[in-house]
Amino acid sequence: MARPTLYDAAGGAPAMLALAADFHARCLADPILEHPFSHTGNPEHVQRLADYWGEVLGGPPVFSAHAGGHSAMLRVHAGQGGDHALSTRFAEVFDEAVVATLPADPALRAALHDYMLAAVAEVDTYMPPSAVVPENARMPHWSWR
Numbered sequence: 315m316a317r318p319t320l321y322d323a324a325g326g327a328p329a330m331l332a333l334a335a336d337f338h339a340r341c342l343a344d345p346i347l348e349h350p351f352s353h354t355g356n357p358e359h360v361q362r363l364a365d366y367w368g369e370v371l372g373g374p375p376v377f378s379a380h381a382g383g384h385s386a387m388l389r390v391h392a393g394q395g396g397d398h399a400l401s402t403r404f405a406e407v408f409d410e411a412v413v414a415t416l417p418a419d420p421a422l423r424a425a426l427h428d429y430m431l432a433a434v435a436e437v438d439t440y441m442p443p444s445a446v447v448p449e450n451a452r453m454p455h456w457s458w459r
């Protein structure tokens with residue numbers, strides 16, 4: 315039998331939503347990440363995050379269908395002039411949220427950890443004020459390592 319996707323191993327859509335909600339709450343409570351997040355208030359943010367991560371991890375393409383795909387995600391962050399400390403902390407807090415909400419599977423945790431390091435590295439490249447996001451950037455698809 316084929317190995318389940320990371321999305322299915324995590325628990326599907328409800329697990330993505332739990333992960334995103336826990337992650338977002340941790341960001342708001344974090345001394346480093348609180349600042350960028352305190353200036354926004356998209357009421358759909360947690361659901362969007364859940365849809366995005368779900369799609370990357372092997373779930374349905376909800377973010378591409380309804381929220382503009384990978385280019386739109388990059389555009390939200392592009393030119394913000396953020397620094398490496400934000401990305402480092404973002405990835406650490408993601409690991410904490412994974413531990414708090416998803417199954418205690420070391421392989422799942424390792425794959426999600428690796429994914430988030432790659433994801434923050436990509437977002438980082440668009441932080442400079444002059445950054446230009448390409449149209450139709452390919453949505454990453456992440457699997458077991």
Ligand code: HEM
Pocket residue numbers: 347350351354355356357359362363366381386387390391396400401404433434437
């Ligand atoms: C330096 C690290 C990052 C910071 C400080 C950051 C911060 C933010 C902020 C402030 C928003 C807007 C929230 C709102 O509208 O209420 C946002 C949106 C979002 N972020 Fe990030 N982010 C970071 C990295 C990432 C990474 C690595 C990913 C993906 C793996 C990601 C995925 C998203 C998504 C999917 C949205 C919602 C886009 C939409 O509304 O369509 N972010 N982020």
